[in-house]
Amino acid sequence: MSKHIKIKRGKDIQLVGSATNQVHQAAASATYAIKPHDFKGLVPKLMVKQGDEVQAGDCLFVDKKNPNICFTAPVSGEIADIVRGDRRAILEVKILADSEVQYKSFDTQAHQGWSAEQIKETLCKAGLWPCLVQRPFGTIAELDVVPKAIHISGFDSSPLAPDYSLSLEGEKENIQVAIDVLGKLTDGIVHLNTHQNKKVADLEGLSGVKYNSFSGPHPSGLVGIQIHHIDPINKGDVVWTINPQHLTFIGRLFKNGKLDLSQKIVVGGSEVQKPAYYQSRLGASVDAVLKDNLKSDNVRVISGNVLTGDKISQEGYLGFFHQQLSVIPEGDQYEFLGWLLPSYPRPTISNSLPISKFLKKKFKVNTNLHGEERAYVVSGQYEKVLPMDILPVQLIKAIMAGDLDKMEKLGIYEVIEEDLALCEFVCTSKIEVQSILSEGIELMAEEV
Numbered sequence: 001m002s003k004h005i006k007i008k009r010g011k012d013i014q015l016v017g018s019a020t021n022q023v024h025q026a027a028a029s030a031t032y033a034i035k036p037h038d039f040k041g042l043v044p045k046l047m048v049k050q051g052d053e054v055q056a057g058d059c060l061f062v063d064k065k066n067p068n069i070c071f072t073a074p075v076s077g078e079i080a081d082i083v084r085g086d087r088r089a090i091l092e093v094k095i096l097a098d099s100e101v102q103y104k105s106f107d108t109q110a111h112q113g114w115s116a117e118q119i120k121e122t123l124c125k126a127g128l129w130p131c132l133v134q135r136p137f138g139t140i141a142e143l144d145v146v147p148k149a150i151h152i153s154g155f156d157s158s159p160l161a162p163d164y165s166l167s168l169e170g171e172k173e174n175i176q177v178a179i180d181v182l183g184k185l186t187d188g189i190v191h192l193n194t195h196q197n198k199k200v201a202d203l204e205g206l207s208g209v210k211y212n213s214f215s216g217p218h219p220s221g222l223v224g225i226q227i228h229h230i231d232p233i234n235k236g237d238v239v240w241t242i243n244p245q246h247l248t249f250i251g252r253l254f255k256n257g258k259l260d261l262s263q264k265i266v267v268g269g270s271e272v273q274k275p276a277y278y279q280s281r282l283g284a285s286v287d288a289v290l291k292d293n294l295k296s297d298n299v300r301v302i303s304g305n306v307l308t309g310d311k312i313s314q315e316g317y318l319g320f321f322h323q324q325l326s327v328i329p330e331g332d333q334y335e336f337l338g339w340l341l342p343s344y345p346r347p348t349i350s351n352s353l354p355i356s357k358f359l360k361k362k363f364k365v366n367t368n369l370h371g372e373e374r375a376y377v378v379s380g381q382y383e384k385v386l387p388m389d390i391l392p393v394q395l396i397k398a399i400m401a402g403d404l405d406k407m408e409k410l411g412i413y414e415v416i417e418e419d420l421a422l423c424e425f426v427c428t429s430k431i432e433v434q435s436i437l438s439e440g441i442e443l444m445a446e447e448v
Contacts, residue, residue: 004196005229007216009387011422013159013347014362015306017269017327021166023277026265027291028099032075032283033083033092034060038320039130041139041445044071044090052079057104057126057259060093066143072127074261074283076102092317095283103258111254116184123250126259130320131246132182135227135239137445138416147186147240149231154194154203154244155214157221158305160268162323165200166277167264168244172202174251175244181254182242183208193226203244219387224419228388233414245323249282265289265318269306269327270364271299280318286325287315294327300367302326307421308434331366349384349426373430385422390414392423396433399440404447412437412444 036044043064048054054077059070073095080096106126111119120143123129132141132150141147155164168175183190192209194200212230214220223241233239245263252260261282267289268275278289286301294314302309304322312318318325347363382392390411398406417434424433 002211002213003230004213004215005226007214007220007225007229007387009384010217010219011347011349011385011426012157012217013307013425015159015268015270015328015347016362016364017272017275018160018362019162019266019268019275019277021163021277023166023264023279024274026278026280026284027288028097029281029284029288030097031080031094031285032073032077032097032281033094033285033317034071034074034283035092035317035319036061036071036090039071039140040137041065041442046082046090046093048079048093050079050082053077054079054095055102055104056261057106059125059127061090063140068121068124068143069129069140070125070127071130072259074259074281103260106253106257106259108254108257111181114184119181119184122253126253128246128250128253128259131242131249133241135224135233135241135416136237136413137441139445141240142238145238147188147238149188149191150182150186150240150242151191151193151223151227151230152209152242152244152247153221153223153226154192154200155198155221156324157195157218158307158324159218160266160275160324160326161221161305162264162266162277163198164203164244165198167266167323168200168202168248169264170202171248171251172206174248174255175202176206176208177251177255178247178249179206179208181250182247186240191226191230193223193230195221216387219385219419219422222418224414224416225387228414235408235413237413243321243323263323265323265325267293267325267327269302269325271295271327271329282320283317285315285317286312289325290314290327296329298330298332299327300330302328306365307425308418329364329366331368333368349381369430371428371430374428376429376431379428381426381428382420382423385426386420388414388419392420392433395440396420396431396436399436399443402443404444407440407444412440416441 044061045064047059054073063069075097077095077097081094083092085091134141193212196213196215303319395410
């Protein structure tokens with residue numbers, strides 16, 4: 001039976017630069033890249049070298065801790081560069097793309113009769129196993145684990161987020177194939193969590209899933225919030241999550257036997273001349289959609305949304321888990337006596353800017369912090385925007401103190417960085433909540 005949950009705490013951040021419903025074909029990207037940094041806990045081991053020729057689906061690198069998990073080429077072409085950072089850490093594997101994609105063939109014709117182990121093996125070889133994210137800790141799913149459930153969020157409530165009714169249009173058959181495949185990997189339920197008032201035709205009427213509906217402000221679209229309200233994660237529990245776009249990749253693989261990573265991405269923000277949807281491919285350079293499409297050069301380009309995304313250059317690459325590109329002003333201009341004079345309208349929950357709080361409009365924001373880090377006190381702000389039964393400030397302080405017992409008791413198994421992003425947004429102490437939580441998760445994962 002379908003379950004409805006109404007989320008009361010949270011905040012929708014309305015920003016200038018929402019995408020129109022137009023879908024454009026992105027210019028062909030000269031290069032594509034896969035970034036090991038996108039995968040939490042990954043220690044990559046290269047399987048190619050500069051100058052090698054690859055097909056779409058060929059293995060670029062594996063996880064040293066589990067060599068069966070491949071990370072594969074999104075297109076065919078020549079390995080153009082292996083970008084390294086400090087201590088020769090691999091930052092990017094770049095591919096100079098062929099004019100026409102050549103695909104590696106995977107034999108998936110008889111997948112309906114396959115066992116879970118055969119499905120896992122194919123997903124690993126094709127590079128799609130990393131699409132499955134494991135809770136707790138938000139890491140790549142472990143191959144030898146059977147999750148108690150798999151959760152899919154059927155809507156995105158973050159600022160300037162894609163509308164799945166458009167980005168997933170025409171993908172219903174592929175999504176159904178993917179759900180049939182994933183259903184064999186769990187003894188529990190595959191949950192598909194939708195928005196009560198935002199219907200997505202390609203996510204309706206699917207078999208093999210249990211539907212749950214949600215309503216309310218952001219973060220209602222985050223799968224971690226949904227899990228908390230449907231079936232909370234306790235110590236010893238393992239749950240897997242996957243986003244709908246990655247379902248389409250898996251469905252195409254098992255239906256057609258090739259790794260087709262084409263996708264519609266949304267490009268938005270106040271500094272984009274033509275905010276819209278673009279037909280692109282995972283790993284493409286964002287230059288293909290930003291060239292001659294920016295209002296100025298002094299901008300922050302974000303792979304993902306403004307709350308949780310990664311800063312990249314104007315020639316950078318969209319992240320593996322991102323179907324959204326956000327562009328806002330850099331915010332590096334000093335606001336003279338900004339603390340004294342009435343400031344410009346911006347989203348807030350504070351009563352100090354009542355016009356911004358109650359104004360029903362979209363805001364043009366920048367990256368200015370409007371202050372510096374200060375005393376960290378219990379103010380009750382986090383609880384206003386976090387619809388979870390945990391104590392977020394106490395959890396962050398426990399992490400800062402390195403107290404593993406308190407971290408466990410205060411709910412660290414239930415959250416990953418994106419779940420507390422709004423807490424960071426509203427924090428008057430300017431605490432880097434997501435960064436601290438990431439350190440706590442890494443520490444706890446080492447001890448478990």
